[in-house]
Amino acid sequence: MKYLMLKHYRGGPVKHPNAEPTMDTWTPDEVDAHLAYMDDFADRLRASGEFVSGTALAPTGTFVRHDGEGRPPVTDGPFAETKDLVAGWMVVDVESWERALELAGELSAAPGPGGKPLHEWLELRPFLESDAPVTE
Amino acid sequence: MSVDEGLLRELTPRVIGVLVRRGADFAAAEDAVQEALLRAWTTWPGPAGAPRDPLAWLVTTAWRCHLDAVRSAAARRGREVRVDAEPAPGPGVAVDDTLRLYFLCAHPALSPAAAQALTLRAVGGLTTRQIADAFLVPESTMAQRISRAKRAVAGVDLDRPGRLPTVLRVLYLVFNAGYSGDVDLSAEAIRLTRQLVRLTDDAEAAGLLALMLLHQARRVARTRADGALVPLAEQDRSRWDTALIAEGVDVLQTALARDRLGEYQAQAAIAALHADARSVGETDWVQVVEWYDELLRLTGSPVVQLNRAVAVGEADGPRAGLAALAAVPADVPRRDAAAAHLHEADGDLATAAGLYAAAAQAAPNLAERDHLTRQAARLHQALRER
Numbered sequence: 001m002k003y004l005m006l007k008h009y010r011g012g013p014v015k016h017p018n019a020e021p022t023m024d025t026w027t028p029d030e031v032d033a034h035l036a037y038m039d040d041f042a043d044r045l046r047a048s049g050e051f052v053s054g055t056a057l058a059p060t061g062t063f064v065r066h067d068g069e070g071r072p073p074v075t076d077g078p079f080a081e082t083k084d085l086v087a088g089w090m091v092v093d094v095e096s097w098e099r100a101l102e103l104a105g106e107l108s109a110a111p112g113p114g115g116k117p118l119h120e121w122l123e124l125r126p127f128l129e130s131d132a133p134v135t136e
Numbered sequence: 137m138s139v140d141e142g143l144l145r146e147l148t149p150r151v152i153g154v155l156v157r158r159g160a161d162f163a164a165a166e167d168a169v170q171e172a173l174l175r176a177w178t179t180w181p182g183p184a185g186a187p188r189d190p191l192a193w194l195v196t197t198a199w200r201c202h203l204d205a206v207r208s209a210a211a212r213r214g215r216e217v218r219v220d221a222e223p224a225p226g227p228g229v230a231v232d233d234t235l236r237l238y239f240l241c242a243h244p245a246l247s248p249a250a251a252q253a254l255t256l257r258a259v260g261g262l263t264t265r266q267i268a269d270a271f272l273v274p275e276s277t278m279a280q281r282i283s284r285a286k287r288a289v290a291g292v293d294l295d296r297p298g299r300l301p302t303v304l305r306v307l308y309l310v311f312n313a314g315y316s317g318d319v320d321l322s323a324e325a326i327r328l329t330r331q332l333v334r335l336t337d338d339a340e341a342a343g344l345l346a347l348m349l350l351h352q353a354r355r356v357a358r359t360r361a362d363g364a365l366v367p368l369a370e371q372d373r374s375r376w377d378t379a380l381i382a383e384g385v386d387v388l389q390t391a392l393a394r395d396r397l398g399e400y401q402a403q404a405a406i407a408a409l410h411a412d413a414r415s416v417g418e419t420d421w422v423q424v425v426e427w428y429d430e431l432l433r434l435t436g437s438p439v440v441q442l443n444r445a446v447a448v449g450e451a452d453g454p455r456a457g458l459a460a461l462a463a464v465p466a467d468v469p470r471r472d473a474a475a476a477h478l479h480e481a482d483g484d485l486a487t488a489a490g491l492y493a494a495a496a497q498a499a500p501n502l503a504e505r506d507h508l509t510r511q512a513a514r515l516h517q518a519l520r521e522r
Contacts, residue, residue, distance in 0.1 A: 024493040024512030031513050035506055036362060056505075059497050 002052060002093045002127035003100040005107060007120070009059060009085040016119030018112055026113050034118075037110045045092060045103070054090035061085060091127075100124055139180045143190060144173060145327075148261030151194045153233025156294060160202050162240065163286040166258050168202035169194070173261060175201075234259065235335040238328075239298025242306040243289045250285035251306045252313070256321075257282055260328055266319045300336065304344050304400065307332070311348050322352055333387075342391035343401030349384030350407035353377040365507040369416040381411045402431040421451035438468045446474050454482035472498065473508060480515065489515035 023031055045051035062077035079085075090107070094100050104122045112118040148169060155165035172194050180186040187193035241255040253271070256262045262270075268278035311325035329345045357375040358366055388404045406427045413419040428444035431437075442464045449457020457478045464471055476491035492512035499505035 022493075023509050024489070024496060025516050026513050027517045028510050028513045031506075031510050032362070032364075035364075039363070056502055058499075 001096065001100070002091055002129075003097075004123075004125045004127065005090045005092065005100075005104050006123040006125065007087045007089065007107075008123065009087045012121040012123065015121070018116055019118050019120045020112055030111070030113055030115065033111050033115060038107075041107055041110070042090070045090075050092045050094050050099075050103070052091035052093050054088070056088035057086055059085065059087070097126075100126075139177055140186065140190075142327075144176055144194075145261030146331075147191050147194055148173065149234040149237045149259045150191065151198050152237060152258055154195050155198055155202060156233070158199065161290065162292075162294065163283075163290055164202060164205065165198075166286060168198045168205060170257065170263070171201040172198035173263065177263075232335075234331070236294050236298075238303045238332060238335075239300075240289055240292055240294060242298065242303040243292055244299065244302055245288050245292075246285050248306065248309055250281055250288070251302075252310050253278060253282050254285045254289075255306055255328070256310065256324065260324055262319060262324070270313065270319045270321050300338060300341065303332065304329075304340060308344060308400075311351075322348070322355070326352060339391045339394045339396040340398040340400050342387050343398055343404050346384045346388035346391065346404035347400050347407055349380050349387065350404060350411050353380035353384065353411060359503075363503070364510070365503050367507075368410060373414060376411065381408075384408065385411070397430070397434070399431060399434045402427055402434060406431070419450070421447055425451050438465050442468050442471055442474055446477065449478045449481060454478045458482065469498075469500065470495070473504075476508075476511065485515045485519055489519065 020026075023034065026034075042051060042054060060078040062075050062079070064073050064075050067074040092100065092103055094103065101124065104124045108120050108122050109117040110120070151169045151172070152162070152165050155168060156162055160168065175197055176190075176194065237259050238255070241258050242251045246254065249271075253267055256267050256270075257264065264279045264282060265275050267282075268275040271278065273281075307325050307329050310328070311322050313321045326345070326348045329341065329348060333341045333345050353376050354368075354371065356377070357371040357373070360366055384404065385408050388401065388408055391401050392405070406424055409420055409424050409427070424447045425444065428440060428447055432440045432444060442461070445457050445460035445464060447457075448460040458475070461471070461475055461478060464474075472491045472495035476488045476495060479485075479491060480488035489512050492508050492515065496505050496508035496512060499508055
């Protein structure tokens with residue numbers, strides 16, 4: 001079963017007091033420890049055969065929509081300050097919903113200032129597989 | 137016994153050249169050679185081992201693959217097509233065959249991404265899978281990109297000379313694509329540029345080769361064990377590859393002696409000045425600035441203007457650097473990072489920290505973003521401890 005773990009710059013339920021996303025105000029050692037934790041997390045999922053893909057996204061987004069035949073698309077933005085912005089994602093392929101919850105919990109425990117877990121909210125979304133099963 | 141991958145790759149463009157001379161069109165020849173390469177990968181390590189004459193083996197195998205493809209295409213159309221199973225030996229393999237492929241694969245009709253992929257396959261002899269891995273896209277996507285590229289150049293006359301600057305540009309992009317997957321694209325770009333220098337005897341091709349060698353020489357020193365970027369000023373210079381530096385300087389000097397200066401030679405000259413200095417303090421910044429002036433004259437590029445401002449900051453002090461920076465347009469990538477560096481050198485840590493944080497937000501890749509975040513964090517910490 002594939003699940004998407006979405007990390008948001010902002011948005012989601014009320015923040016835990018530890019969740020301080022502006023890394024440039026941490027100490028360099030805290031930054032290093034956080035990045036090492038993230039790398040290590042992905043490496044462990046690769047080793048366990050559960051990693052599918054993952055990427056970070058730039059912090060600006062632009063909304064785009066069709067504006068009729070022969071016209072260029074309408075854009076709104078780029079926004080750096082929207083209510084909700086996806087910071088990155090990871091896709092995992094795991095045995096169960098429980099395992100997906102466990103992994104998202106681990107990722108949310110990435111260390112922040114003082115080496116304490118950030119308790120950041122992660123959004124977990126199951127994939128809808130594109131094909132119906134072969135057997136009925 | 138293992139497959140001599142280097143040999144296979146080197147022979148690839150020559151085999152394509154032979155098939156084209158025998159009458160296959162480029163797209164078909166390239167497909168057939170790719171198929172032959174895949175067979176070499178599976179059969180050469182087998183009990184029979186690699187053939188005694190690998191070029192002849194590849195030509196024969198690729199030609200058979202081509203004939204099979206023609207026959208099955210004919211069968212699909214329900215028609216009989218007579219093809220010569222054993223063609224008369226064409227003219228010997230012309231040296232120019234490979235050069236023509238460079239021009240074709242970097243044809244201006246192709247997007248940079250398509251040109252890179254096609255060059256790596258037809259000139260570099262990489263498999264579609266290797267190229268896909270290197271650019272982090274699915275293999276089917278890369279296969280499609282390559283086949284569209286081949287269609288785009290289908291009507292191009294292989295005998296017409298192409299444009300060397302576009303070839304150099306493509307090789308430069310491949311070099312910068314760096315390393316991911318099991319193929320080192322920087323090393324591959326160096327190999328292809330080295331071969332091009334032999335084929336063209338062009339000062340700018342040599343300048344590009346020198347530039348690549350001088351950058352490659354610093355590569356291991358440019359990242360920490362955990363993958364973090366190490367800026368030039370902080371690199372452990374004892375880890376620079378002196379053999380590559382010596383070769384790069386040598387190639388550059390020969391090129392410069394021909395008195396046909398171009399942007400790659402000027403960039404290589406700057407890289408050589410850095411390579412020459414045992415520490416950042418010993419760098420001949422005045423000469424670096426002079427080369428940036430030259431490069432600016434050649435290109436008029438605002439990116440060069442930005443790099444020049446940083447060099448001026450080293451040569452004449454941060455205030456002079458900031459003055460030079462004032463003329464650089466605000467939307468030039470990495471301008472905030474350069475400004476941060478100069479403000480820090482000028483002692484204005486608060487401004488520098490803010491600019492580093494802004495630069496991190498706009499960084500084009502993770503390595504740079506993390507590096508710039510660390511810089512901002514370092515200055516914020518210094519400010520707190522004051």
